[in-house]
Amino acid sequence: xxxxxxxxxxILVGVTLTSAGLMLLLTxxxxxxxxxxxxRKGENLARLISGISADPIVxxxxxxxxxxxxxxxxxxxxxxxxxxxxxxxxxxRQFTVPAIGTRHLVEIAEPxxxxxxxxxxxxxxxxxxxxxxxxxxxxxxxVALSLINMFLTWLIVYVLFRRIVFAAVEGVKTGMVRxxxxxxxxxxxxxxxxxxGALGRATNKMIADLTHLIGASQQHSQRLDTxxxxxxxxAQSMAAAFRRQIETLGGITDAVGDMDHLTRDLSAxxxxxxxAARVSSSTADLAKTIAVVSRTIAEIRSHIESxxxxxxxxxxxxxxxAASAERTAKVSEExxxxxxxxxxxxxxxxxxxxx
Numbered sequence: 001x002x003x004x005x006x007x008x009x010x011i012l013v014g015v016t017l018t019s020a021g022l023m024l025l026l027t028x029x030x031x032x033x034x035x036x037x038x039x040r041k042g043e044n045l046a047r048l049i050s051g052i053s054a055d056p057i058v059x060x061x062x063x064x065x066x067x068x069x070x071x072x073x074x075x076x077x078x079x080x081x082x083x084x085x086x087x088x089x090x091x092x093r094q095f096t097v098p099a100i101g102t103r104h105l106v107e108i109a110e111p112x113x114x115x116x117x118x119x120x121x122x123x124x125x126x127x128x129x130x131x132x133x134x135x136x137x138x139x140x141x142x143v144a145l146s147l148i149n150m151f152l153t154w155l156i157v158y159v160l161f162r163r164i165v166f167a168a169v170e171g172v173k174t175g176m177v178r179x180x181x182x183x184x185x186x187x188x189x190x191x192x193x194x195x196x197g198a199l200g201r202a203t204n205k206m207i208a209d210l211t212h213l214i215g216a217s218q219q220h221s222q223r224l225d226t227x228x229x230x231x232x233x234x235a236q237s238m239a240a241a242f243r244r245q246i247e248t249l250g251g252i253t254d255a256v257g258d259m260d261h262l263t264r265d266l267s268a269x270x271x272x273x274x275x276a277a278r279v280s281s282s283t284a285d286l287a288k289t290i291a292v293v294s295r296t297i298a299e300i301r302s303h304i305e306s307x308x309x310x311x312x313x314x315x316x317x318x319x320x321x322a323a324s325a326e327r328t329a330k331v332s333e334e335x336x337x338x339x340x341x342x343x344x345x346x347x348x349x350x351x352x353x354x355x
Contacts, residue, residue: 007157007161008154008157008158008161011153011154011157012150012153012154015146015149015150015153016146016150019142019146019149019150022142023139023142023143023146026138026142027135027138027139030134030135030138031131031135034131034134034135035106035128035131038077038106038126038128038130038131039106039108039126041077041126042106042107042108042124042125042126043108043110045072045075045078045081045108045124046108046109046110046122046123046124047110049068049069049072049081049083049110049122049124050110050111050112050113050120050121050122052068053065053068053083053112053120053122054112054113054114054119054120055114056068057083057085057091057112057114057119057120058114058119062091062092065083065091065092066092066093068083069081069082069083069092072124076130077126077127077130078124078125078126078127079105079125079126079127080123080124080125081122081123081124081125082122082123083112083120083121083122083123084120084121084122084123085119085120086118086119086120088121091120104127104128104129104132105125105126105127105128106125106126106127106128107123107124107125107126108123108124108125108126109121109122109123110122110124169199171188171189171191171200172188172199172200172203174188175187175188175200175203175207176203179203179206179207179210184207184210184211184214187203187204187207188200188203188204188207190204220327
C-alpha cells in the first residue's frame with residue numbers, strides 16, 4: 001500500500017470512529033430530551049383531565065368521562081387513558097390498562113380532588129414509539145452527514161497530501177535516482193522548512209559527503225601511483241648500488257690476488273736475495289699494499305651501510321603504501337555500501353510511487 005493510501009485510510013478510520021462516538025452521544029441526549037418532553041406532555045394531559053373530571057364523577061355522569069377519554073386518545077402518542085374512582089375501580093371502558101412498568105411506555109398518574117378530598121385518579125400511558133421514530137430519523141441524518149464528511153475529508157486530504165507531501169517527496173526521490181546513477185553534480189531543491197525540507201537537506205549533505213569521499217578516494221589513488229613510481233625509482237637505485245658493490249667486490253678480489261702474487265714473489269726474493277736493502281724495500285711495498293686493502297675494506301663497509309639504509313627506507317615506504325591502500329579499500333567499501341543503501345531506498349520509493 002502506498003504512503004498516500006495509508007495516510008488517507010488512517011484519517012478515514014479516525015473520522016469513522018469520531019462520527020460513531022458523536023452519533024452515540026447525540027442519540028442518548030436526544031432520547032432523554034424527547035422522553036422528558038413526552039413525560040411533560042402526559043403530565044399536562046393528566047392534570048387537564050383530572051381538573052375537568054371531578055364534577056362528572058360526583059354526578060356519576062360517566063358518559064362525559066368517556067368523551068374526555070376519547071378526545072385525549074386521539075393523540076397518536078397516547079397509548080391508554082383510564083379514570084379510576086377512589087377505590088381504584090375504572091370508570092371508563094374504552095381502554096385496557098396494561099401492567100405497570102411496561103416497556104416503551106411513559107405512565108403518568110394524577111389524582112382527582114373535589115373540595116380537597118381525593119375522589120379518583122387519572123392514569124395516562126404514552127408510547128415511546130414516536131421517540132424511537134424520531135431517533136431513527138436523526139440517526140439516518142447523522143449517518144448521511146458522516147458519509148458526506150468522510151468523502152469530503154478523503155478528497156481534501158488526498159488532494160492536499162498529493163500536492164504538499166508527495167510532490168516534495170517526488171523531488172527527493174528524483175535526486176536519489178540521480179545519485180544512484182552516479183550523478184553527484186546536482187542537489188535536491190529544498191522549498192520548505194518542515195520534515196520534507198529536512199529530508200532534502202539531509203540528502204544534499206549525503207551528496208556532498210559522497211562527493212568528498214570520492215574525491216578523497218581519487219587523491220589516495222593518485223598518491224598510490226606516485227608511491228609506486230617512487231618504489232620503482234628506489235628499486236632502480238638499489239639495483240645500480242648492488243651493481244656497484246659487485247664491481248667493488250671484483251676490484252677487491254683482484255687486489256687480494258695481486259697481494260697473493262706479491263707475497264709469493266717476496267718470499268722467493270727473500271730466499272734468493274742476500275741484499276738486506278732489497279728485502280727492506282719489498283717489505284715497504286707490502287705495507288703499502290696492505291694499507292690499500294684496508295681502505296678498500298672500509299669503503300665496502302660504508303657501501304654496505306648505505307645499502308642497509310636504503311633497504312630500511314624502502315621498507316618504510318612499502319609499509320606506508322600498504323596502509324594507504326588499506327585505507328583506500330576501506331573508503332571504497334564504505335562508498336559502495338552507502339550507494340547500495342541509497343539504491344535500496346530508491347527502489348522502495350519507486351515501488352511506493354508505482355503503487
